[in-house]
Amino acid sequence: MTGPATSQAWSSHEGAAALAAPALAEKRRAFDGRILLGFLLPIAVALLWEAAVSFGLAEGRLVPPPSRIVATLWALAQTGELWTHAWMTLWRVLVGFVIGAAAGIVLGALSGSSKTVRHLLDPTLQALRAIPSIAWVPLFILWLGIFEASKVALIAVGVFFPVYLGIAGAILSVDRKLVEVGHVFRLSRLQLARRILLPAVLPEAVIALRSGLGLGFMFVVAAEFMGASEGLGYLLVDGQQMGKPDQILAAIIAFALLGKIADSLLVAATKPLVRWQDTVRERL
């Protein structure tokens, strides 16, 4: 019960070993071959379908075999069309995301940190949230025309709500006990916001931004359906009207890749800010 015995229990060696153990286990898990199992199903289906079409068991006109989809994608990339459309879509998502996320962060922060603002804003925003965003399309077209502005507006609305809700909720759920630590050291309101509230909400803010970005990609499709001459959504509509399912599937694959890349970039950009978090969240 006395000094030496107990301080030994906390020796750095043990501490280091305890730290090293999970790191090692994690590395081993990263090399786990079972991760590859996930590829098995889609690859098997693709190969089966490819074989079925090439042996003449199926026609593959409405459901083109993988080789034809890849060929279409390749051709679109060769002519440069793919990049033009992808770039247009990305541009719209980006502008809509920046506008929607900025509004969501500002209003969410206000609503989360001031009861008065919350009582003032939140009921209206919650009511607006109940409206399916696509329902705004006719109004946006009337107000903003059929070109870029109305598309960006729709995307911004889609991005706004998850960001607003996420930020406001994150601020409301900041641990009061940590805020008290700030009070004990007599932080001013500004210092409290910078040194405690901001870092405390960052992880949830990143999640809110990610779901906002995901919705942005969802709404860009809707926006491009409502009449666009460029963009991956246009490729979809065009493929339908021209009866080219391979083009539709090629555009869908491009959408998936674009969305994944954008999300990964967002995660990579915000990772240094939430480095301190438990790793469980990183797998989200």
Next chain:
Amino acid sequence: MLSLEHLSKTYADGTRALSDINLTVHEGEIVSLIGGSGCGKTTLLRLIAGLDRESAGQIRLDGERLSGPHPAVGIVFQEPRLLPWLSVFDNIAFGLAGVSAAEKKARVEHALEKIGLAEHARRWPRDLSGGQQQRVSIARAFVTNPKVLLLDEPFSALDAFTRASLHEHLLGLWEETRPTVVLVTHDVQEAVTLADRAVVMQPKPGRIFDELPLTLSRPRDRTGLPFETSVRRVLTALDHSLKAPQAQPQRERDRQAAALWW
């Protein structure tokens, strides 16, 4: 000198957490507040720390009336309450405002040395054990050199071995600047190990039942007869406080006379 004068706290829901508390703690003295749960011990510390407002009475530190958090008053909570996004080093440095970078580094490193976590300075709090985290939180309070340090059952969540080692770390830090300490505990052994005086509290409404001086010399031998006797005296007072809620305790002077015998 820290003095509480006619201090009362009634919460908004009508709970009388504290009623007419009078207590004087001398400079460098370690006072231990003991009592069952609901005696208002946490409430009392929160009032001194300025995290809550008293309903009546006042708190004075060297004559100056305290209202709100004061730079000379530090507190260690029941939970470590470390900021998970700061390293151990930065957590300890959190309250060091208006200090040069070199001075900050020196003070934090010295504190890390004292609590035996020097090689953990760059780690995240989540990588530390519960006992290590609580040591960091004690260092965070000590590093600003407070005149008064409040501790609210800081070791209650820890096992007996860890607790004993933390007692030593705490006394080690205390010896350097000898701040006034108010330590809340429900562990009589802990009170007798650390304190110069035990204050026994009673609930509904929270008030002081009895005060017992603990005049054993330091370092204290936890196996000796004087230690045992002190523990028994505090236990007896606690027993009385529970059994006879309205009974008048034997006053302090009698106890002091008895204590001098040792």
